[in-house]
Amino acid sequence: MTDGRMQAKARIRELVDQISHHDTKYFVEDSPEISDYEYDMLVKELRDLESRYPDLVLPESPTQRVSGKPLEEFPQVEHKVSMLSLGNSYSPDELKEFDARVHKLLGPGERVEYVVELKIDGLGIALLYEDGVLTRGATRGDGRVGEDVTSNVRTIRSIPLRLKPEGGLRNCEVRGEVYMPTDGLRRLNKEREAAGEPLFANPRNAAAGSIRQLDPRIAASRPLDAYFYTLSYTEGRMPSTHEECLERMRLSGLRTSPHTRKFGSMEKVLEHIASWESKRDGIGYEIDGIVIKVNSISQQERLGYTSKDPRWAIAFKYPPKQMTTRLVDIQVQVGRTGALTPVALLDPVQIGGVTVTHATLHNEDEVARKDLRIGDMVLVERAGEVIPQVVKPILDKRTGSERKFKMPVKCPVCGSDAVREEDEAVRRCVNASCPAQVMERLTHFCSRDAMDIEGVGPALVAQLVDNGLVKRASDLYRLSPSDLKDLEGIAEKSSRNILDAIHASLDRDLARVIFALGIRHVGWTTAAALAGSFGSMERLEDASEEELSKTEGIGKVVGESVRDFFANSENRRLVEELRRAGLRMEAPKSRAGPLEGKVFLFTGELKSMGRSEAESLVSSSGGKVGSSVTKATDYVVVGENPGSKLAKARQMDKKVIDEDAFLRLVGKK
Numbered sequence: 001m002t003d004g005r006m007q008a009k010a011r012i013r014e015l016v017d018q019i020s021h022h023d024t025k026y027f028v029e030d031s032p033e034i035s036d037y038e039y040d041m042l043v044k045e046l047r048d049l050e051s052r053y054p055d056l057v058l059p060e061s062p063t064q065r066v067s068g069k070p071l072e073e074f075p076q077v078e079h080k081v082s083m084l085s086l087g088n089s090y091s092p093d094e095l096k097e098f099d100a101r102v103h104k105l106l107g108p109g110e111r112v113e114y115v116v117e118l119k120i121d122g123l124g125i126a127l128l129y130e131d132g133v134l135t136r137g138a139t140r141g142d143g144r145v146g147e148d149v150t151s152n153v154r155t156i157r158s159i160p161l162r163l164k165p166e167g168g169l170r171n172c173e174v175r176g177e178v179y180m181p182t183d184g185l186r187r188l189n190k191e192r193e194a195a196g197e198p199l200f201a202n203p204r205n206a207a208a209g210s211i212r213q214l215d216p217r218i219a220a221s222r223p224l225d226a227y228f229y230t231l232s233y234t235e236g237r238m239p240s241t242h243e244e245c246l247e248r249m250r251l252s253g254l255r256t257s258p259h260t261r262k263f264g265s266m267e268k269v270l271e272h273i274a275s276w277e278s279k280r281d282g283i284g285y286e287i288d289g290i291v292i293k294v295n296s297i298s299q300q301e302r303l304g305y306t307s308k309d310p311r312w313a314i315a316f317k318y319p320p321k322q323m324t325t326r327l328v329d330i331q332v333q334v335g336r337t338g339a340l341t342p343v344a345l346l347d348p349v350q351i352g353g354v355t356v357t358h359a360t361l362h363n364e365d366e367v368a369r370k371d372l373r374i375g376d377m378v379l380v381e382r383a384g385e386v387i388p389q390v391v392k393p394i395l396d397k398r399t400g401s402e403r404k405f406k407m408p409v410k411c412p413v414c415g416s417d418a419v420r421e422e423d424e425a426v427r428r429c430v431n432a433s434c435p436a437q438v439m440e441r442l443t444h445f446c447s448r449d450a451m452d453i454e455g456v457g458p459a460l461v462a463q464l465v466d467n468g469l470v471k472r473a474s475d476l477y478r479l480s481p482s483d484l485k486d487l488e489g490i491a492e493k494s495s496r497n498i499l500d501a502i503h504a505s506l507d508r509d510l511a512r513v514i515f516a517l518g519i520r521h522v523g524w525t526t527a528a529a530l531a532g533s534f535g536s537m538e539r540l541e542d543a544s545e546e547e548l549s550k551t552e553g554i555g556k557v558v559g560e561s562v563r564d565f566f567a568n569s570e571n572r573r574l575v576e577e578l579r580r581a582g583l584r585m586e587a588p589k590s591r592a593g594p595l596e597g598k599v600f601l602f603t604g605e606l607k608s609m610g611r612s613e614a615e616s617l618v619s620s621s622g623g624k625v626g627s628s629v630t631k632a633t634d635y636v637v638v639g640e641n642p643g644s645k646l647a648k649a650r651q652m653d654k655k656v657i658d659e660d661a662f663l664r665l666v667g668k669k
């Protein structure tokens with residue numbers, strides 16, 4: 001081995017250990033020791049070394065978290081030790097019975113300690129570590145055979161790829177729960193809604209759906225986390241208590257819950273359970289109960305198992321956030337992408353402190369699968385602060401007067417055909433100019449996460465569309481005070497504010513512009529990834545499907561969708577008009593100045609300043625001023641009586657902006 005290679009090998013080892021130490025500090029212990037910048041520098045150095053010496057890449061390297069190709073299917077794996085479930089209890093009396101049984105089986109007078117944990121509503125997972133390195137992650141499956149989801153498990157940043165030596169665990173199997181924090185689920189659902197995709201009903205489905213993605217890049221983009229609660233196997237001495245198991249796991253860098261407590265009696269356990277009933281909403285993830293475990297491992301062994309559950313542990317389940325109410329009607333809404341969504345109209349009902357009147361039904365198959373009929377009494381659930389769901393009809397309450405729901409085959413808004421593609425669950429209105437779609441697209445364009453145009457919400461958009469003032473997003477930028485003056489309820493002052501807000505949106509960055517276009521499957525994160533890797537709308541418009549799918553975080557479906565969007569001449573025309581209106585079509589190259597690296601050209605007279613003042617503004621903001629339209633020109637600023645440069649700029653498809661847009665770019669307005 002050459003000297004350089006030896007040094008690289010040693011440094012790679014060092015960097016991997018350092019980064020994994022900082023990952024534990026940041027993701028597991030929530031107490032980072034270095035800044036994000038310093039961390040990024042370590043990762044960068046590691047990446048550079050690994051690209052120079054690809055054969056020295058360590059399997060536990062943090063750069064390998066997202067790696068490998070999408071799988072065709074998950075391999076099946078047999079668990080080392082069966083993954084059992086837990087018996088459930090719903091009342092203090094049942095827990096007292098459990099306690100009595102434990103004492104009876106262990107014999108009179110024996111002291112029993114209970115460890116009490118939160119029962120997180122996620123997906124059970126088993127991790128295998130060999131020589132300290134994570135080699136396998138598997139779902140529970142039927143308890144005996146699960147699915148090998150290693151490549152997805154590795155993407156969860158709080159899961160150590162190598163165990164820390166402090167815990168003394170090297171060859172072991174641990175179990176825990178993969179879950180999606182409430183915030184993450186809310187964001188993901190918002191994004192799915194924006195991308196025209198079906199929403200996850202609860203955090204459990206979201207976690208399960210994410211860990212069972214064949215493409216690890218998708219799993220990597222999901223906000224997943226994990227807690228570990230069982231040491232199911234270790235080579236060498238097994239700790240004598242469950243408490244010690246948890247401590248050894250914690251010392252090994254595995255994330256264990258800070259809310260675990262130990263009690264010497266069932267009375268104390270019951271008090272603890274009662275105190276958690278009100279605390280459960282404030283911890284950032286859903287729990288569906290509390291798990292009570294006998295602490296001593298030898299007592300656990302003596303108690304043993306029934307045919308399916310351990311006799312040494314039990315779950316106490318909190319009442320679910322469910323209520324029954326009447327399904328009054330099923331309405332059909334038309335979304336931005338034309339998707340027809342059935343929505344349940346409910347008799348108002350209080351669930352977990354919130355009045356619920358509507359619930360999504362996702363699509364026609366879902367209604368049929370659940371056999372929901374209009375007029376049914378139904379069970380409604382609200383989980384993880386997400387949109388309410390209809391769980392099932394209460395069949396006993398059926399009177400025979402209920403009506404079956406039939407999904408319309410015509411759009412309920414414009415009457416065009418509503419078509420269901422073969423491999424799709426949703427039916428879509430085929431008419432791109434359907435007023436409902438136009439409305440939804442515009443509302444999305446103006447929304448907070450998109451162009452953030454304050455004051456332009458669904459009501460105003462409806463007025464603008466109904467009065468024929470706006471058909472497409474680019475029309476917004478052509479509105480004048482006189483256009484707005486006849487709209488009902490809009491005073492002169494608010495019309496000024498609206499126009500100002502619209503103009504202020506010219507300042508939004510490329511990621512927002514891409515998101516605002518409302519391309520199917522392109523949520524906020526995807527839009528940001530596209531902006532980051534393509535750098536300009538122009539390059540994105542011309543990107544091939546192959547280039548797109550090579551982008552980090554972009555799968556085949558997104559790639560196709562982006563291609564399809566730009567293959568449509570109407571969409572291209574919209575982008576062109578937005579470009580002309582002065583929207584940002586380039587990602588910022590650096591933070592040095594707002595115009596860093598941009599080449600400007602002026603033609604015609606400016607109203608607010610002289611040419612030289614304008615030119616010095618450009619240079620002080622980091623940009624350059626050109627004298628003729630060339631390939632390098634980024635913006636052509638047009639004043640009164642422009643010269644031939646304008647025609648040339650148009651011909652060369654340059655970004656042409658007016659004085660106002662220019663002032664906004666340099667932050668003068």
Ligand code: IVH
Nearest residue numbers: 084085086117118119120124177229291310
């Ligand atoms: S112990 C034999 N502890 O709940 C012991 N399970 O309803 C089995 N769960 O399959 C598991 N939090 O996926 C245990 N602190 C916790 C848990 C927990 C959530 C899940 C786990 C299990 C299911 C049983």
